[in-house]
Amino acid sequence: MSSEGHPYVPHGLYLPGYVPGFLSMTTILSVYAGVSLVIVLLTWRLSGRCAKISKIDRLLMCWFIFTGLTHIILEGYFAFSPEFYKEKTPNYLAEVWKEYSKGDSRYAARDAGVVAVEGITAVLEGPASLLAVYAIATRKPYSYSLQLAISLGQLYGDAAYFITSFLEGDNFATSPFYYWAYYVGANSSWVVIPALIVIRSWKKISAAFQVPKKTKSR
Amino acid sequence: MSSEGHPYVPHGLYLPGYVPGFLSMTTILSVYAGVSLVIVLLTWRLSGRCAKISKIDRLLMCWFIFTGLTHIILEGYFAFSPEFYKEKTPNYLAEVWKEYSKGDSRYAARDAGVVAVEGITAVLEGPASLLAVYAIATRKPYSYSLQLAISLGQLYGDAAYFITSFLEGDNFATSPFYYWAYYVGANSSWVVIPALIVIRSWKKISAAFQVPKKTKSR
Numbered sequence: 001m002s003s004e005g006h007p008y009v010p011h012g013l014y015l016p017g018y019v020p021g022f023l024s025m026t027t028i029l030s031v032y033a034g035v036s037l038v039i040v041l042l043t044w045r046l047s048g049r050c051a052k053i054s055k056i057d058r059l060l061m062c063w064f065i066f067t068g069l070t071h072i073i074l075e076g077y078f079a080f081s082p083e084f085y086k087e088k089t090p091n092y093l094a095e096v097w098k099e100y101s102k103g104d105s106r107y108a109a110r111d112a113g114v115v116a117v118e119g120i121t122a123v124l125e126g127p128a129s130l131l132a133v134y135a136i137a138t139r140k141p142y143s144y145s146l147q148l149a150i151s152l153g154q155l156y157g158d159a160a161y162f163i164t165s166f167l168e169g170d171n172f173a174t175s176p177f178y179y180w181a182y183y184v185g186a187n188s189s190w191v192v193i194p195a196l197i198v199i200r201s202w203k204k205i206s207a208a209f210q211v212p213k214k215t216k217s218r
Numbered sequence: 219m220s221s222e223g224h225p226y227v228p229h230g231l232y233l234p235g236y237v238p239g240f241l242s243m244t245t246i247l248s249v250y251a252g253v254s255l256v257i258v259l260l261t262w263r264l265s266g267r268c269a270k271i272s273k274i275d276r277l278l279m280c281w282f283i284f285t286g287l288t289h290i291i292l293e294g295y296f297a298f299s300p301e302f303y304k305e306k307t308p309n310y311l312a313e314v315w316k317e318y319s320k321g322d323s324r325y326a327a328r329d330a331g332v333v334a335v336e337g338i339t340a341v342l343e344g345p346a347s348l349l350a351v352y353a354i355a356t357r358k359p360y361s362y363s364l365q366l367a368i369s370l371g372q373l374y375g376d377a378a379y380f381i382t383s384f385l386e387g388d389n390f391a392t393s394p395f396y397y398w399a400y401y402v403g404a405n406s407s408w409v410v411i412p413a414l415i416v417i418r419s420w421k422k423i424s425a426a427f428q429v430p431k432k433t434k435s436r
Contacts, residue, residue, distance in 0.1 A: 113331040116381035120374065141427035145366065145420050152367055156338065156374045163334035202363050208426040209359035 006085070008105035009174050015085055015108055021098040022090035028099050031092065032074075036066055043133070050137050056200075060147070061133045063193060067154075068129030076122035082110055102174040103182020104165070113164040117157045125153050144208075148201040151194035158191050224303070226323035227392050233303055233326055239316040240308035246317050249310065250292075254284055261351070268355050274418075278365070279351045281411060285372075286347030294340035300328055320392040321400020322383070331382040335375045343371050362426075366419040369412035376409050 006018045040062045047058040077093040078084065085101070085108045087094035101108040128150050135143040165172060165183075173179035224236045258280045265276040295311040296302065303319070303326045305312035319326040346368050353361040383390060383401075391397035 112382040112385040113334065113378070115385055116331065116378045119381060120377050141424040142420065144427070145423045148363065148366065149370055152370055153374060156371060159338050160331070160334045160378055163337060164330040167330040167333055202360065205363045205423055205426070206359040208423070209362070 006108070007174050008101055008108055009172060010105070013105055013109055017083070017086040018108075019086055019088050021095050023092070023095045023099075025099060028092075028095055032096070036070075039069065040066055047137065052139070053137065057136050060197070061136050063197075064129045064132040064136070064147075064150075067190070067193075068126050068133065071121050071126030071129060075118045076126060078107065079115060079119040079122045084108075100182055100186070103172075103178040103186070105172040105174075106165070106168075111164075113160065117160050120153070121157055125150055125157075128153075144201040144204045147197050148205070151197040151201070154190050154194040155198065158187065158194075161187070224326070225392050226319055226326055227390060228323070231323055231327055235301070235304040236326075237304055237306050239313050241310070241313045241317075243317060246310075246313055250314070254288075257287065258284055265355065270357070271355065275354050278415070279354050281415075282347045282350040282354070282365075282368075285408070285411075286344050286351065289339050289344030289347060293336045294344060296325065297333060297337040297340045318400055318404070321390075321396040321404070323390040323392075324383070324386075329382075331378065335378050338371070339375055343368050343375075346371075362419040362422045365415050366423070369415040369419070372408050372412040373416065376405065376412075379405070 006013065006015050007020075008015070043062045043065045044058060047053060047061045050058075074093065074096055078097050081094070081097075084091075084094040084097050087098075097107055104114070106114045128146060132143070132146050132150060134140075135146050140146075173183055224231065224233050225238075226233070261280045261283045262276060265271060265279045268276075292311065292314055296315050299312070299315075302309075302312040302315045305316075315325055322332070324332045346364060350361070350364050350368060352358075353364050358364075391401055
C-alpha cells in the first residue's frame with residue numbers, strides 16, 4: 001500500500017475514497033474464464049446447427065461473442081463508472097477494474113486516452129461484434145467488411161493504448177508481474193486475434209473482387 | 219499573450235523557450251491551400267489518362283493524395299518534433315503547428331493522446347493513402363478494403379481526438395474563433411469525407427459478395 005492507501009503506481013496518485021478490492025485475483029479470473037467458457041461452448045454448439053458454415057467461421061463466432069460481451073459488459077462498465085475504485089461492496093465489475101489497475105493505474109486515474117479508447121470500444125465495437133456473430137451465421141454480404149472494421153478498430157485502440165502509455169513514461173504497473181500479466185498478457189489476445197482476422201477478411205474481400213464478373217448484369 | 223509569453227489556453231501552460239510564430243494565418247493557409255490545389259489538379263489531370271476510371275474514382279485519388287501528403291508531411295513533422303514551438307526561424311511546418319495550437323493547445327503541450335493519434339495517422343495512414351491512389355488507378359482487388367481501412371482509421375482518430383478533449387474540459391482554444399475555425403472547421407473534412415468513403419467502400423464490398431458466383435471454379 002502506498003501513502004495514499006492504494007496499491008497503484010505512481011504511489012502519489014490521488015484517489016480519495018479508495019476502497020481496496022474484496023475478491024482475489026484467482027476468483028476474479030476464474031469467474032471471467034468460467035463464464036466466457038460457458039458462452040463460447042454454447043456458441044460453438046449452436047453454430048454447429050447453422051447450414052454451410054465452416055469450422056473457422058464457427059470459431060470466429062465464438063471469438064466475436066466473447067470479445068463483444070467483454071467490450072459491452074466489462075469495458076462498458078469501466079467507461080461509464082468513473083468512481084469504481086470507491087465501490088464499498090464486492091461488485092464484480094468494480095473488482096475487475098480495481099484488480100486490472102494494478103497492471104495499468106491509468107484506469108483508476110481516469111486517464112482521458114484510456115477512457116476514450118474504452119468508450120469507443122464499449123459503445124461501437126461491442127455491439128458491432130455481436131452483429132458480426134449474426135452476420136457470420138447468416139452469411140451476410142457485409143460480414144467481412146464488419147469483421148475487418150471491428151478488428152482494425154481493436155488494433156487502433158491497442159496502438160493508441162500502448163503508445164500513450166509509452167509517451168507518458170510506461171510506469172503505471174504495481175510490479176513487473178502485473179505489468180506482464182495484465183498490461184501485456186491480457187491485451188495480447190486483442191492484438192494477435194484481430195490481426196489474424198484483418199488478414200483473413202482482407203484476403204476474402206480481395207478474392208471476391210478477383211472473381212470474373214461475367215454473370216454480373218450491369 | 220499570457221504571463222507565460224505564449225498565446226495559448228490554458229494561459230498557465232508552461233512552454234519554456236517558446237518563440238512566437240513569424241508567418242500570418244493568411245500566409246500559412248494560402249501556402250497550404252495553394253500547394254494542395256496544384257497537387258490535386260495535377261492528380262486530376264493525370265488520373266484522366268487512366269483507362270476505365272470513373273470520375274468518382276478520380277476524385278478519390280485527389281482526396282487520397284491530398285490527405286496522404288497532409289498526414290506524412292504536416293502531421294509527420296508534428297509527431298516527431300516535440301520542440302516545434304521553440305523554432306527560431308520561419309520554418310513553415312513549425313509555423314503550421316504554432317498556429318494550429320491556437321485552436322488546440324494540446325499540440326504545443328505535447329498531450330500524449332494527440333501525439334499518439336497523430337503518430338498513427340502520419341506513419342500508417344499517410345503511406346496507406348498514397349498506396350490507395352495507386353490501388354484506385356490500377357484497380358487493385360484490395361482497393362476498397364484499403365479505402366475502408368484508412369477511412370475508418372481517420373474516423374477512429376477523430377473520435378479519440380474529440381472525446382479526449384471533451385473529457386479534459388474542452389478548453390484548449392485561444393478564442394471561440396480559433397475553436398470553430400481550427401479545432402472544429404479544419405477537422406470537419408476528415409470526418410465527413412472518410413464517413414462517405416466508408417459508406418461507399420462498404421456498399422461496394424457487399425455488392426461484390428452478392429454477385430452470383432457461378433463462374434467461380436472452386
